[in-house]
Amino acid sequence: MSIQYIYPEFEVIRNENRCIACRVCERQCANEVHSYNEDKKVMISDESKCVNCQRCVSLCPTRALKIVKSDCTLRENANWQNDTIKEIYKQAGSGAVLLSSMGNPKSFPVYWDKILINASQVTNPPIDPLREPMETKVFLGKKPDVIQRDENGNIKCEMPPQIELSMPVMFSAMSYGSISYNAHASLARAATELGILYNTGEGGLHEDFYVYGPNTIVQVASGRFGVHEDYLSAGAAIEIKMGQGAKPGIGGHLPGAKIVGDVSKTRMIPEGSDAISPAPHHDIYSIEDLRQLVFSLKEATEYKKPVIVKVAAVHNIAAIASGIARSGADIIAIDGFRGGTGAAPTRIRDNVGIPIELALAAVDQRLRDEGIRNNVSLVVGGSIRSASDVIKAIALGADACYIATAALLALGCHLCRTCQSGKCNWGIATQRPDLVKRLNPDIGSERLVNLMNAWRHEIKELMGGMGINSIEALRGNRLMLRGVGLNEKELEILGISHAGE
Amino acid sequence: MMMKREGEVRIPSGCAIAAVISKEGKRMSGQKIYECMKPMHDRSNGLGGGFAGYGIYPEYKDLYAFHMFFDDRDTRKLCEAFLKERFEIVQSEIIPTRKIPEITNEPIIWRYFVAPLKSMTEKMQIDEKEFVARTVMKINTQMKGAYVFSSGKNMGTFKAVGFPEDVGVFYKLEEYEGYSWTAHGRYPTNTPGWWGGAHPFTLLDYSIVHNGEISSYDANRRFIEMFGYKCNLQTDTEVITYIMDYLIRVKKLTLKEAATVIAAPFWSTIEGKEDMEEKERLEYLRKLFPSLLVTGPFSIVLGFDGGLMALNDRLKLRSMVVGEKDDKVYIASEEAAIRTMEPDAEKIWAPAGGEPVIVKVKDGAY
Numbered sequence: 016m017s018i019q020y021i022y023p024e025f026e027v028i029r030n031e032n033r034c035i036a037c038r039v040c041e042r043q044c045a046n047e048v049h050s051y052n053e054d055k056k057v058m059i060s061d062e063s064k065c066v067n068c069q070r071c072v073s074l075c076p077t078r079a080l081k082i083v084k085s086d087c088t089l090r091e092n093a094n095w096q097n098d099t100i101k102e103i104y105k106q107a108g109s110g111a112v113l114l115s116s117m118g119n120p121k122s123f124p125v126y127w128d129k130i131l132i133n134a135s136q137v138t139n140p141p142i143d144p145l146r147e148p149m150e151t152k153v154f155l156g157k158k159p160d161v162i163q164r165d166e167n168g169n170i171k172c173e174m175p176p177q178i179e180l181s182m183p184v185m186f187s188a189m190s191y192g193s194i195s196y197n198a199h200a201s202l203a204r205a206a207t208e209l210g211i212l213y214n215t216g217e218g219g220l221h222e223d224f225y226v227y228g229p230n231t232i233v234q235v236a237s238g239r240f241g242v243h244e245d246y247l248s249a250g251a252a253i254e255i256k257m258g259q260g261a262k263p264g265i266g267g268h269l270p271g272a273k274i275v276g277d278v279s280k281t282r283m284i285p286e287g288s289d290a291i292s293p294a295p296h297h298d299i300y301s302i303e304d305l306r307q308l309v310f311s312l313k314e315a316t317e318y319k320k321p322v323i324v325k326v327a328a329v330h331n332i333a334a335i336a337s338g339i340a341r342s343g344a345d346i347i348a349i350d351g352f353r354g355g356t357g358a359a360p361t362r363i364r365d366n367v368g369i370p371i372e373l374a375l376a377a378v379d380q381r382l383r384d385e386g387i388r389n390n391v392s393l394v395v396g397g398s399i400r401s402a403s404d405v406i407k408a409i410a411l412g413a414d415a416c417y418i419a420t421a422a423l424l425a426l427g428c429h430l431c432r433t434c435q436s437g438k439c440n441w442g443i444a445t446q447r448p449d450l451v452k453r454l455n456p457d458i459g460s461e462r463l464v465n466l467m468n469a470w471r472h473e474i475k476e477l478m479g480g481m482g483i484n485s486i487e488a489l490r491g492n493r494l495m496l497r498g499v500g501l502n503e504k505e506l507e508i509l510g511i512s513h514a515g516e
Numbered sequence: 517m518m519m520k521r522e523g524e525v526r527i528p529s530g531c532a533i534a535a536v537i538s539k540e541g542k543r544m545s546g547q548k549i550y551e552c553m554k555p556m557h558d559r560s561n562g563l564g565g566g567f568a569g570y571g572i573y574p575e576y577k578d579l580y581a582f583h584m585f586f587d588d589r590d591t592r593k594l595c596e597a598f599l600k601e602r603f604e605i606v607q608s609e610i611i612p613t614r615k616i617p618e619i620t621n622e623p624i625i626w627r628y629f630v631a632p633l634k635s636m637t638e639k640m641q642i643d644e645k646e647f648v649a650r651t652v653m654k655i656n657t658q659m660k661g662a663y664v665f666s667s668g669k670n671m672g673t674f675k676a677v678g679f680p681e682d683v684g685v686f687y688k689l690e691e692y693e694g695y696s697w698t699a700h701g702r703y704p705t706n707t708p709g710w711w712g713g714a715h716p717f718t719l720l721d722y723s724i725v726h727n728g729e730i731s732s733y734d735a736n737r738r739f740i741e742m743f744g745y746k747c748n749l750q751t752d753t754e755v756i757t758y759i760m761d762y763l764i765r766v767k768k769l770t771l772k773e774a775a776t777v778i779a780a781p782f783w784s785t786i787e788g789k790e791d792m793e794e795k796e797r798l799e800y801l802r803k804l805f806p807s808l809l810v811t812g813p814f815s816i817v818l819g820f821d822g823g824l825m826a827l828n829d830r831l832k833l834r835s836m837v838v839g840e841k842d843d844k845v846y847i848a849s850e851e852a853a854i855r856t857m858e859p860d861a862e863k864i865w866a867p868a869g870g871e872p873v874i875v876k877v878k879d880g881a882y
Binding site for chain 2: 158172383388481487489
């Protein structure tokens with residue numbers, strides 16, 4: 016073994032007493048960890064290939080398998096940790112940028128977990144969602160400043176285009192290409208059934224999914240893949256992607272190997288060519304350029320579609336959002352530094368951007384200070400993990416949340432964080448037909464619907480406890496939140512009091 | 517930790533409310549309104565009571581009547597100098613009170629009848645009402661120890677720390693005559709009691725008495741503060757008053773439209789409406805002002821020039837009844853209060869949640 020040898024991260028533990036050598040694990044593992052030794056009539060493993068996606072564990076009929084973290088480690092060192100040293104070995108061998116997938120796994124503070132929610136006691140009553148109506152419907156979009164009346168004094172009920180959501184959650188952008196046809200089908204069908212929206216991501220919209228248009232957000236990113244007139248008109252809204260929480264400041268790269276068949280057709284680029292999204296939009300080098308793209312898209316769709324501008328949460332996010340709110344955009348989507356990705360340079364994913372909780376609080380307050388909060392709706396994403404995260408985000412000031420990792424988990428993702436390999440055993444982040452077919456869109460969409468319905472119930476219970484029977488009355492209602500273990504500065508930025516105050 | 521002053525901390529409170537109005541514009545002494553609070557004594561805890569009377573200053577009806585509390589004489593002098601830069605002060609006097617053992621620790625209580633200086637409104641390019649509203653905000657936010665608690669024309673509020681029936685005696689309300697009166701007894705849960713924190717809460721000629729604790733408070737506050745209002749007291753009543761001023765005076769909504777904003781019908785109710793115009797209007801207003809929906813229990817009486825509006829939260833989580841007799845309409849948290857004012861009151865009914873009861877004095881009678 017060489018100097019750069021890295022002992023495998025995981026060990027495959029096979030209980031020989033239980034294993035019946037049915038070879039399911041072998042067939043299920045696209046990484047080719049398992050194989051059958053004909054001579055010895057036993058299953059053997061090459062754990063160096065294992066990514067701990069738990070596919071074999073989940074499908075082993077006799078529960079003979081488990082994957083554990085290897086206890087073969089380098090000597091402990093609080094400064095030079097195992098991962099750090101192994102990354103150096105890798106880079107010394109390859110000379111290349113490290114790649115990672117899904118959200119930042121490092122132990123930065125998760126502010127959601129340091130915020131607690133209020134409930135009614137004595138002075139006002141909690142409301143029982145099983146007995147009283149509990150409203151979760153929201154509308155996203157610009158609210159007009161002036162109320163117009165006709166000659167008889169009746170209000171003219173005209174309003175800029177709005178998105179209607181049955182609950183304040185949407186499926187965030189994941190492109191066709193980065194995820195599979197069946198994953199997209201699941202998201203589109205679930206969004207339609209739920210009365211919410213999913214987002215195409217930057218890879219265009221497969222022709223089969225135009226029927227889900229009223230529940231689709233079509234994205235326009237810097238590569239402009241798959242963008243044409245029908246595409247823009249197909250959705251309920253258009254999103255300009257300026258940045259992504261997992262990799263602020265850089266573009267994207269879908270390798271040519273994944274640009275096959277329908278992916279190539281949908282993206283409108285030749286098969287096998289790399290799909291490279293530049294870091295900036297090359298027609299947007301400044302805020303006034305953004306305004307031009309916003310209005311170009313509005314012109315192209317006759318002002319019938321709200322335009323969302325999605326940005327990564329970076330240091331100066333409040334000022335950036337203020338600029339966007341004055342750019343003609345109807346909705347601002349902010350993606351926090353824990354947001355997922357199909358592939359991003361590790362250093363960027365793990366070190367660039369800021370937490371969504373702080374970004375949201377700062378942006379909502381800034382827009383209010385400037386009196387322009389009504390110009391735009393705010394959507395936040397970047398690790399919204401549960402119904403209580405949604406409640407906390409709304410109370411901090413969001414109109415709605417974007418979820419993606421949670422949605423993929425519902426589809427079977429086990430967060431092994433190797434999407435970049437294209438060998439997703441769960442049929443999600445792959446284009447290999449044999450793997451894609453493992454994800455059944457009937458089951459996938461049902462699981463997504465279940466997840467959202469479960470969250471909706473929890474949202475209603477939490478709202479009822481606070482004595483609030485409409486989600487609108489929770490938006491920006493920061494008195495409903497208290498911090499625990501946060502310092503003065505953090506509380507100040509979040510605009511909340513400490514528990515006990 | 518020092519106990520925080522009112523305004524530094526949010527104060528929930530339960531309460532009693534009552535109101536009376538003559539549709540004919542007949543003026544009534546203030547005695548009945550404070551006596552009607554006696555049977556509802558237990559709905560207050562002695563930490564605040566107050567009244568608003570409309571039509572009580574006919575001799576000064578074209579002037580804004582500022583009722584003010586001052587901590588000391590110096591503050592009053594300072595504030596008067598400030599007022600003189602902005603208004604013509606036609607009359608300035610102590611508000612007459614009666615020394616009674618139930619009411620103590622009173623601040624300096626003063627009233628001014630003023631007219632805004634034309635030069636000021638022209639310079640700022642705003643109308644008179646906006647000018648007055650901004651001045652009130654400025655004093656209440658920036659001038660420590662000075663507090664404007666009433667600022668409308670031909671109306672005034674009277675409030676104090678104490679039980680409401682005692683507050684009425686203290687202010688000699690039997691000596692005033694108005695075509696409508698509202699009353700409030702306060703049951704705050706965490707305040708030492710401050711005179712400015714009692715109800716009614718007013719801005720210009722809008723006054724609100726309120727019973728409840730709204731759960732939407734901070735959503736409402738953070739929205740309304742975008743438009744120049746400053747919620748200094750952190751009470752529900754204050755934010756509701758500003759919301760009504762914003763919707764009615766600034767956004768020019770009718771009372772009924774404003775009521776459907778703060779106590780919006782459920783989406784399912786709107787869906788079921790058969791009148792398409794009404795449906796469209798309700799949907800529009802809900803989409804337009806989602807942040808002004810008020811949730812949680814409340815019953816309020818909004819007083820304004822020439823009328824009253826009573827409104828319950830949409831689930832009707834607080835009691836409120838209405839009764840009538842001849843030209844008078846009575847509103848109260850409990851029927852007992854109405855019976856005190858008018859033993860023969862008829863048509864006693866409890867308005868449904870979110871259903872506004874609007875009573876106006878006939879034109880020209882006030």
